[in-house]
Amino acid sequence: MLAFEPRNVNPVLAGLEEGRLSPVEALEALRDSSDLSASQRGQEGTPSNTWRLNEALAELDSLIGLHKVKALVREIVAYVRIQQIRAARQLSAEPLVLHMVFSGNPGTGKTTCARLFGKMFREMGVLEKGHLVERERADLVGEYIGHTAQKTREQIKKALGGILFIDEAYALARGGEKDFGKEAIDTLVKAMEDYRDKLIVILAGYRDEMTTFIQTNPGIRSRFPIHIEFPDYSTEELLKIADLMLKKRDYRLDLAARARLEFILSRRTGSGNEHSGNARLVRNIIERAIRRQALRLVDKQQLTREELMIIRREDIGDDF
Amino acid sequence: MKRCIVVGKPNVGKTLLVLSLAEYLKVKAIEITFQDPDGTKYSRTYAIGIALGELVGPRPHETRCLQSVVLQLPTGKGKKVVEFVDTTGLTEYIHQDASIRKAMAQTLAAIRPAQLVIHVMDAQEAGREYASPAAGDLDRQLAVFAGSRGGYCIVANKMDLPDAKRGLARLQRMFAGYTIFPVSAVAKTGFREVKRHVVRNL
Numbered sequence: 001m002l003a004f005e006p007r008n009v010n011p012v013l014a015g016l017e018e019g020r021l022s023p024v025e026a027l028e029a030l031r032d033s034s035d036l037s038a039s040q041r042g043q044e045g046t047p048s049n050t051w052r053l054n055e056a057l058a059e060l061d062s063l064i065g066l067h068k069v070k071a072l073v074r075e076i077v078a079y080v081r082i083q084q085i086r087a088a089r090q091l092s093a094e095p096l097v098l099h100m101v102f103s104g105n106p107g108t109g110k111t112t113c114a115r116l117f118g119k120m121f122r123e124m125g126v127l128e129k130g131h132l133v134e135r136e137r138a139d140l141v142g143e144y145i146g147h148t149a150q151k152t153r154e155q156i157k158k159a160l161g162g163i164l165f166i167d168e169a170y171a172l173a174r175g176g177e178k179d180f181g182k183e184a185i186d187t188l189v190k191a192m193e194d195y196r197d198k199l200i201v202i203l204a205g206y207r208d209e210m211t212t213f214i215q216t217n218p219g220i221r222s223r224f225p226i227h228i229e230f231p232d233y234s235t236e237e238l239l240k241i242a243d244l245m246l247k248k249r250d251y252r253l254d255l256a257a258r259a260r261l262e263f264i265l266s267r268r269t270g271s272g273n274e275h276s277g278n279a280r281l282v283r284n285i286i287e288r289a290i291r292r293q294a295l296r297l298v299d300k301q302q303l304t305r306e307e308l309m310i311i312r313r314e315d316i317g318d319d320f
Numbered sequence: 321m322k323r324c325i326v327v328g329k330p331n332v333g334k335t336l337l338v339l340s341l342a343e344y345l346k347v348k349a350i351e352i353t354f355q356d357p358d359g360t361k362y363s364r365t366y367a368i369g370i371a372l373g374e375l376v377g378p379r380p381h382e383t384r385c386l387q388s389v390v391l392q393l394p395t396g397k398g399k400k401v402v403e404f405v406d407t408t409g410l411t412e413y414i415h416q417d418a419s420i421r422k423a424m425a426q427t428l429a430a431i432r433p434a435q436l437v438i439h440v441m442d443a444q445e446a447g448r449e450y451a452s453p454a455a456g457d458l459d460r461q462l463a464v465f466a467g468s469r470g471g472y473c474i475v476a477n478k479m480d481l482p483d484a485k486r487g488l489a490r491l492q493r494m495f496a497g498y499t500i501f502p503v504s505a506v507a508k509t510g511f512r513e514v515k516r517h518v519v520r521n522l
Contacts, residue, residue: 013425023410023424027461030428088432090468 031090053077053123060116064244065237066109072228073117080124096126097225099192101169101214102204104230107278110204111165113228117202118163127200128161135164137171140184148180152187160198169203170213189219233278235266242282246311251290256313261285264316289315321390322522323403325430327466328440329458330380330409333477335387336505337440338406339376342391343368344511355386357422383408384423386430395519402522405430412458436471436521438514439463443476443502446494447487456494463495471521473499475514480504 012029015021021029060073080096087093098121102110115132122130135155142148156164166172166188172181192201203224205213214221233241239262246252253261268281292315297303326334342350350371353363366374375382387406392399407430408423415421431437441459466472474495476488479502488502499517503510 010429013429016425016428017418017422019414019416019418019421022412022414023428024412024457024461026425026428027410027458027465031461031465 053120056116056119056123060113063109063112064240065233066113066230069109069113069228069230072226073113073120076226077120077124080121080126084125095196097196097223098126099201099224100203100226100228101210101224102202102228102230103207103210104204105206105232105278107280108230108232109279110230111167113230114163114165114202114204117200121163121200127163128198131159131162133159133162133164134167136167137181137184140166140172140188141180145180148183149187152184153191156188156191156195156199160195163200163202165202165204168205168209170205170209173213173217185217185220189223192223235262238265238279238282241279242286245283245286249290250309251286251293251311252309253311254313257289257311257316260313260316285316288317292317321401321403322436323388323405323434324436324438324471324518324522325405325407325434326438326440327407327427327431327462328409329442330411331378332409332440332442332445333505334409334440335383335406336372336376337438337475337477337503338387338389338404339368339372340505340508341404341511341514342389344508344515345391345393347391350389353388355388355426357385357419357426381409381417381420384420386426393515393519400519400522402518405434410458410462431466436518437466437469437473438518439466439472439474440477441474441491442478443484443487443491444478444481445487446476446491447483447485460494463498467498471517473501473514473517473521475510476500476502477505479509480507 012021012026015029016023016026057073057077060070063070076098080098083093083096100117102114104110111132111134118127118130118132120130121127133155139155140148140152142151172184173179175181188201192199201224203210203213203220207229214224239258242253242261242265264285265282289311293311296312296315297307300307326338328334339350347368349365349367351363351365352371352375353361355361375387383406385408389404389406390401391404392401394400407427408420410424410427415424439459439462446456463472463474474491476484476491478484479488484502488500492500501510501513501517503514
């Protein structure tokens with residue numbers, strides 16, 4: 001054997017190749033180890049993949065708040081792992097049905113989480129590519145009879161090997177009996193059965209609308225075993241998000257600006273303000289503050305490093 | 321596409337089984353995809369007769385890589401498309417030829433991802449007295465390794481030869497609890513049952 005020839009990743013199979021084990025011994029050893037399926041998938045188990053999985057998990061942990069979501073993600077990751085190991089040890093394993101429903105207001109981290117799920121499932125060998133295809137009603141529903149199934153199938157094809165993320169999914173059932181949205185749902189359900197191993201579908205939308213949507217479509221409820229609720233952020237969490245966003249961009253709030261931001265956020269969140277945009281609202285405020293700070297500084301002759309970094313109260317402004 | 325892998329000891333008739341099955345299904349020209357242990361893939365189209373002449377022979381280890389054939393099995397009105405993967409024979413002992421050892425490792429690695437495992441045994445061989453008590457070891461280990469899965473079945477091949485009846489009885493005793501189909505790949509007997517088993521389990 002040439003020295004630089006790639007060795008078989010599985011130690012048992014490598015032993016067989018190098019003449020250390022007979023096929024009988026190899027079979028015995030394989031039966032006792034869970035390594036086989038892992039190395040065959042070429043996914044879980046190899047160090048770089050575990051590392052990347054941990055990286056995705058760390059990225060999830062770095063998100064502010066979302067405690068329930070994080071706990072649930074760990075649960076799912078553990079579940080997938082154990083089912084894989086069970087299958088490798090010849091125990092009956094639950095089929096991995098990982099279609100999900102995300103309900104929550106806009107800006108609560110649904111898309112971000114979906115993207116991370118794609119990454120994690122790829123590293124764990126559940127999905128081949130793990131890319132996220134983000135679609136909404138208009139991408140799935142057609143204009144004339146027969147058009148819808150065709151359009152929906154097209155989008156599903158693009159998502160194979162990854163995640164099909166349907167935003168505002170309840171809109172598919174909004175038009176009543178004659179609406180083409182129904183057809184899109186039917187096509188989707190069919191594809192979920194056909195491509196069971198290749199596709200994960202995530203339906204996302206506002207909490208109340210999603211609840212009615214799922215309750216009125218029993219076929220959907222039974223096919224989406226995982227429901228994740230994304231609660232609104234509290235004012236403190238939003239402030240933390242703001243700090244994080246600014247830090248990434250090398251900016252800082254001074255005390256008055258921070259108080260002003262807190263005031264805006266506390267007024268805009270809480271009951272009665274479900275559609276305020278949550279983290280997206282924070283991003284909009286900050287991006288505008290950055291523009292206003294630039295306007296304030298642009299005519300000055302001499303700028304210190306400090307001045308370039310500080311966001312003042314007037315940059316945040318009174319509107320919002 | 322569903323994969324059905326054909327495994328067993330050398331010279332039990334794995335390749336012949338796959339090719340005869342294709343012939344039984346009235347396939348005239350067959351496209352065989354060869355996948356070497358190092359991962360290179362190529363395919364060739366054979367007339368069945370030529371494939372039988374080139375790929376099957378009396379010496380052990382005629383097959384030294386994965387040879388896959390896509391066959392359409394009729395089911396009721398429709399068809400089921402199944403990829404049959406023919407493999408390198410697995411020996412009891414450590415083989416002295418490195419390329420064959422590699423091919424055997426490739427075979428073992430291919431077993432787990434396959435949806436269905438057909439384990440071929442030589443009924444005539446089983447009918448004779450085993451040379452040593454260890455001689456049945458590989459088949460036993462293979463049966464335990466792959467046998468707990470839904471679609472696993474044993475094909476007792478070479479039923480047209482003398483002593484095969486006795487061998488079948490012995491195999492049925494040794495592998496009680498597993499599904500065993502007596503088949504003669506040469507005479508094309510027993511294929512209907514095997515076909516039905518494959519269709520039902522995929």
